[in-house]
Amino acid sequence: MEEHGDLPRAGRREWLAMAILALPCLLYSMDLTVLNLALPELAADLDPTPAQLLWMVDIYGFILAAALIPMGVVGDRIGRRRLLLWGAFAFGVASLIAAFASSAPMMIAARALMGIAAATLAPSTLSMVRNLFPHPEDRSKAIGVWIASFSAGGAVGPLVGGVLLEYFWWGSVFLINLPVMALLLVLGPKMLPEARDGAAPRPDVASALSLLVAVLGLVYAIKKVAMDGWSGEAGLALAVSIVATTLFLHRQRRLAVPFLDLDMFASPRFSAALTINILGFFVAFGMFLLMALYFQLGLGLTELQAGVASAPSGVAFIAGAIAAPAIASRLGTVALMALGFLVAAGGFALAGAAAASGDLTLMIAAYCLFSLGLAPVFTMTTDVIVGSVAASHAGAAAGLSEASTELGGAFGIAVLGSLLTMLYQLALVDHPQLAALPMNAALGPDNAGVQIEAARDALGQALKVAALLCSAIAICGAVLSLLLRGRGGLQTDTQGG
Known part of the structure; x- marks a missing residue:
């Protein structure tokens, strides 16, 4: 220490x-x-x-x-x-x-x-x-x-x-x-x-624009696939992102003082924390979307009722984030991150059980549990990211931290949202007339009786599988955290992990 x-x-x-x-x-x-x-x-x-x-x-x-x-x-x-x-x-x-x-x-x-x-x-x-x-x-x-x-x-x-x-x-x-x-x-x-940082380079317009285009193209492609599936528009956006990224990296190698110091990625702690952050926000943002859909379409709650049902998870997230440093001082950063992922895995598994039964109370409890587990993960990864670089690079590190959050979340929404839609349609194989309808139409107020029950059951079954997948990913996150510790990746200044 x-x-x-x-x-x-x-x-x-x-x-x-x-x-x-x-x-x-x-x-x-x-x-x-x-x-x-x-x-x-x-x-x-x-x-x-x-x-x-x-x-x-x-x-x-x-x-x-x-x-x-x-x-x-x-x-x-x-x-x-x-x-x-x-x-x-x-x-x-x-x-x-x-x-x-x-x-x-x-x-x-x-x-x-x-x-x-x-x-x-x-x-x-x-x-x-x-x-x-x-x-x-x-x-x-x-x-x-x-x-x-x-x-x-x-x-x-x-x-x-x-x-x-x-x-x-x-x-x-x-x-x-x-x-x-x-x-x-x-x-x-x-x-x-x-x-x-007085020694920081003057903002390089070409670098800034190419980086903007690279990230914007990638996020747009991901969200386009999530909404409409793979298309030429999504492919074009991804291609533009790849070209812009290539140009950005090439320019950084030519500049005497690069716009973004890529040497930050040479730090095992920095790169490992970014990786864990992306993985955590993948499951978090994806499940936040699926929970919002399930509250309104699967359980028939209004927007305000869904907001009230989601509020306890926010309280749990706040509690987990504030308590994380004190717990980390006893357990170590890596142990806390692994424990947080395991608690989140339990919450996702509980959400799967709640989706299968349609139990609102159980679903709220599951939402709280995985929020409580993920909060320390995000707190510790953010701490490692900003603490593993010199103070002069704090702004760049903070920007990268937030960008990894947005990218992980966008991937989670795209992948888990698409998975939910596919599983929902597969569950309605015996009801082709419902499978042909958009989800909000099949589960909307104009539908009733046996049809809406079948649609809600299909959505519950789809959410169950997606939640169990998130549980498995969270377990992988716990294992990955421990493996990265063994390689010297996730040790902070306050504890050796």
Whole structure:
């Protein structure tokens, strides 16, 4: 175990700064989900085409995923606090435009701007955690709070959105961003220290654009396959991503000071943590989607009821994230990650049993269990990622951490979503008229009696298989964590694992 007695410990000011950093994290995750509830009213008011409606939902996540790494690198150069405050200002402006959008193109543009602004928030806040908390024990606790704030935003997003839409118009789901961002702009300059790498390269436009295209093309291809299956459009997007990645790597080798220091990947700890992070978010995001579908289509809950049913899992996730550093100090990072994966595996198996029986209470318990198990995994991998690089590269590492989250989640949604659809249709082999219908039509309010019971049973059986697959993947995650420890990959500064 390495000693860190010479590193300063966090005090009251640092923890107050951490509370400020949690504010944009809440909104970052809330805005990934809050629009979903407002879509019916928004569609009736702006009259978008089906393609425009899809872009209103997707453009935020697409742009966000593509811009995370470049924004992290830019923050290292110009200053993480400066980037955070400019991003908060832009996010507020974009939210205001979205709230009063008068046409579908205007809404799409506003959501795209929100995605660019949001891409400054996560890397900036995470890299500032690295600077505020140099002592590994304090940093682990702070990252637990950072992870918990994202989970809290995801948990309260549907609830807040449901309440606002009950009493106000759809634009209110965007206006709630303004007071939070205003508070950040007032308190940030006073409470948050500036940190930058004076030796960092000037932002290289060609590198930034090629990296944006590479990530955007990959995420778009994955989501296109998830929605429509393999197509020429998905293939073209993937090809563009491969070409852009090749050009980016070639340019980094030619630059005297590369835009992104690829030597970070030479660190076994860094690369191992990224791998585990992708695997964890693969099962997490995939099951989050399937649970939302099952609550509404399989059990017939309304959007607000589904949000209420999902809320306890958010509480479990927060508890797991905050408790992770204390448990890791006793068990070690790798042991905690393996244990977290095993707890999640149990939760996924329980979700499979609940899906087979249609038991809502059991399903909520399963949701809580796998959320509780995965939270320490994400807390520890994030800690290892930002702690395994020099402070000067904290922004780039934070951007890579968040990008791995988005990519793992996109893969999970694509693979598990497609698997669920295939299994659902196979389960309806004796009901070809139902298998021919879209899932939301077969399980919608216009269907009843024997037909809807058959469709719900098919969905339950499909979810059971998908959940058991996630359980097996989580067990593999536990084994992989232990194997990587044996190769020196996943040891942190606070414990030898």
